[in-house]
Amino acid sequence: MKVSLKWLRDYVDIKLTPEELAERLTMAGLEVKGIQTMGGTWDNVVIGEVIALNPHPNADRLKLATVDLGTEQVSTVCGAPNIGLGQRVTFARIGARLIDPHTGEAIVLEPAEIRGVASEGMVCSEKELGISDSHEGILVLSPEAPIGTPLGAYLGDVIFDLDVTPNRPDCLSVIGIAREIAALTDEPLRLFPIHYEELEDSIDSFAAVDIADSDLCPRYCASLITGIKLASSPGWLQQRLNSCGMRPINNVVDVTNYVMLEYGQPLHAFDYHKLKGRQIIVRRAGSGETITTLDGSERALTPDILVIADKEEAVAIAGIMGGLDSEVTDKTDAILLESANFNQATIRRDCSHLQVQSEASIRFDKGLNSKLPLIPLKRATQLLLELAGGRAAKGIIDVYPRKSKPKPILLSAQEVKRLSGLKVNIDEILKVLKALGFECQEDDSGSQLSVSVPYWRSDVKCSADLVEEIVRIIGYEKIPITRLGSPLPQQKSKLSPSAQQSNLKEKLRNILAGFGFQEILTYSLVSLEKLQKLSPKLELKISPLKVANPMTREQEYLRTSLRAGLLSTLAHNQKFEQEGIRLFEIGKVFLPQHPPVIASEAKQSQEERELPQEKEMLCAMLSGPRTELSWQADNEPLDFFDAKGVVENLLNQLGLKASFNIGDDEILFPGRGADIIVEDDKVGIVGDVHPMVAQAFELSNAVCFMEVDVEKLLTMITGTKKYQPLSRFPSVTRDIALVIDEQVSYQTVENIIRSFPLVKHVTLFDLYRGEQIPKGKKSFAIRIVYQSPKHTLTDEEVDQTQEQMLSRLHQELGATLRD
Amino acid sequence: MLEQLKDLHAQALDELNKVNNPRELELWRIRHLGKKSSLTKVLRSLATLPLEERRKGGAKANEIKKALESSLEEKEKLLQEALFTSPLESQRLDITLPGRPLPTGRLHPTNQALNEICDVFKNMGFQVIEGPDVEWDYYNFEALNIPQHHPARDMFATLWIDAGLGGKARLLRTHTSPMQIRLMERERPPIRAIVPGRAYRYEATDATHESMFYQVEGLAVDKGITLADLKGTLFDFCRCLFGEERKVRFRCDYFPFVEPGVEVAIGCSACDGAGCRLCSYSGWLEILGAGMVHPDVLARVDIDPELYSGFAFGLGVERIPMLRYGIDDIRLFYSNDLRFLRQF
């Protein structure tokens, strides 16, 4: 809402500077987004009258204008199509500070010759003066604009741009804002009495109003004026509309807009003679009914849309926009002026249904009080009689089927203290509430107030609302600053599992960052195409949840894994990175179906099960050279065993031991991927990304990948780490080299070695294939550490164990010692 | 005899001073303390002297021998130290060569900020809880005093999962506030929790708007909690994150689910309050919305609003690194360009 300081001063004395006022309003909840000073730069602009217009000798579209500035006459070249003899215009002298209409930048007017004719200055458009963006023609002032007066003295003003919160439709009006200022600055609010002459004939003899759907229209008021003359509004009115960002149209429409800005009540003027049957019916639209609205578009109506109709058809969409057929035109000589109240939700729904908004609808859709319409109607009638002539019919129509009776709210100083921490006495409370228009009655004890809410404050409904009113007017800066003194919540609660999960995630993040992985966070929403590309066959295993109104196709489906986000990030960064890339993300994936309920664990409600399962996953990808290019490092590409090493070390830090089975997840390159098994349960996968998938994401390098179910890990880590006493006895280390068939996996070898109780550690330290061993075989070099918790091992014991071990390895796997 | 010994001592010390390396020192030892040294000769020659002189000379000679031995030890130490303090040329390193590279990992700037935020509130006794991103209209709106057709719905452009289902519709939460309701449904006061998480908006993205962003919701409910406690908690928080010097503004604002409502802004770091583009020429940067939990919200979850009170706040996470590092485009956060992420 834009509001003019000049206009506000009609209702309240303002002693603060515009900046101070803006600060007070902002602190009290009415945020001032901007302050625009109109006329601050107009020192060389004066008001003049066009007294002569001649064609330019060298250009058809230009004119030579002579402008009377009172003390002198100046000549200028003007190309504006709307310049006319006798107009009051703004004349900028050489040296004036203006806005360049093409670049929008500030300029200083310099002497110029236009097509051989010298100009002593120029006649300005609104844009050049910085009033608005209009540059179609020059600004034409009203005929009473005083010639010779500096423009700043006539049009200068300060415009506040306010961000009015949706609870305060009363502040979508000048009086509403003035009332706030009055309360904040301890000044009285000035309202003017409304009075006008009426005809003998009662309005009822001219027109009738019937509210057919009173659930959607609690009140409808109307006045009637005959003998009206349509014309332009006087300059002061046009100026005020302009200052609030509204375009002047004609005196009738301008008055309805002016009073709407003044009081916050939208009004509408119908051409009385175009209302068939001389009657107004407020009803739901019929199916198939249409209306052409003021903006010229024909709109199809449906039965849930509320319309204002005459005897035959809809003449306006209630609270949103008038119809073209009943519009006021220069032939109009009688008008019916509407000031009504409509159901807030209806207006909102109709607006979104019809995809239209208006100055009226943005007020109605915040919820206006049904007591509001009467005074603005009288005010508008008075103004119309003054500005457009004519006579008002006697009385007004006021159909008011649904009167609302608000209950008073009880409030004590104690309650203000309890909620705000601010100690105030009852007198201070009374002063604030009165200034805002609340009526208060003290009870007998003098400790409790019964507060009646003024009709323009329908947002105030309970004592907490009153507390806010008191505190914001006294000032939030006066609230003490204290620390929470209440007891801490219990450590163990139903919330603990969630807290543990977030601890685990933090731990995983830190471990992975420590391993050299960069954390990324990717969008929860992805394109269908990307989800499909995760499968070499372009199939979707899980059908993802779709957003009904996506912003873009790129963000249309909820991710069912973190894979697409990581692969896309890799692809994006490969363009800039020569070094290896290690990325990870920990985040939610969204699975439309929950796992089947196990009866004993049926603690999820139906409501929870209808939401997708949101599962925390960890996903990491590695690609490119293992180390940065360096004078001291190898430049081998990262591979499967880097990814596997990450998995092993990560789980190890959590106190878990992983084993690995051959994996068949479709993102894995067959033969180069594994399932991660902890405690006989699959917790994730690790392996090389299928080259077809990598290719689909336009990745040039091979990608290794790991994925872990964080929630499963959480169930496993609770209490798994236990202290192991340190052995007091020395260990014995032996190295062996085994020659074994290529098909035998290392895991089977290690399993046999580990089955001997004296074996403490097993480390594979070399894998050899080549000339020194037969074809189809490989050689493992393995370090075995033996230790007993009970005694010092003798060489004989170790020899014996190792012999048994080797014979088992030979019998079961065909392994032999390498010579 | 005694004179001769004195001279020997002086000469040996004099020579020792000139010794520069272990080799010279060894030669010196042989010369002055060895079997063929002058001192040994003197000692041997003592045998020919009368008893009294022999005794005197012997004592003196032994004294000098001991003194020389300890001088030798000292010199040895000195040479040893010198060896390590000025190493041999062959062991010298070009210390300007780059070190061996380690892969460096970092947390995403959003999570770095989240960790910082959570730590501050954890220290104040808040538990960290998370909640679902896909929510019911009920939790996201209705239970927070934003029924169907409420004008405040304009404040939350929503991405819907179900279109046109009214209150039974699923959506991507537009803020972390639905967790206020879930928390209070599950727990009785005293409650003190924060909820970090993602929020979503149906919004065209530009330098200051993202369709996805992170928030931290805070909630404290108990007897006797006041707006002053909220002010103190948030001022404490701002001081922890932005330092003691930074100005903090606590002003009235409107959110349907709190009353009284609050907006907290901090002094603009770019212009120091003078007004610039970053702060839309206001000198202030809004960082969070807050307020006292609305009595209707409390009543809805069966917490008696006449007995209990509480505060809630919602904090935009990305704003913090943006303000701190002068990041002028929020879209950088989730486009995950390593050239950006590696700066933090």
Ligand SMILES: [Zn+2]
């Ligand atoms: Zn600034």
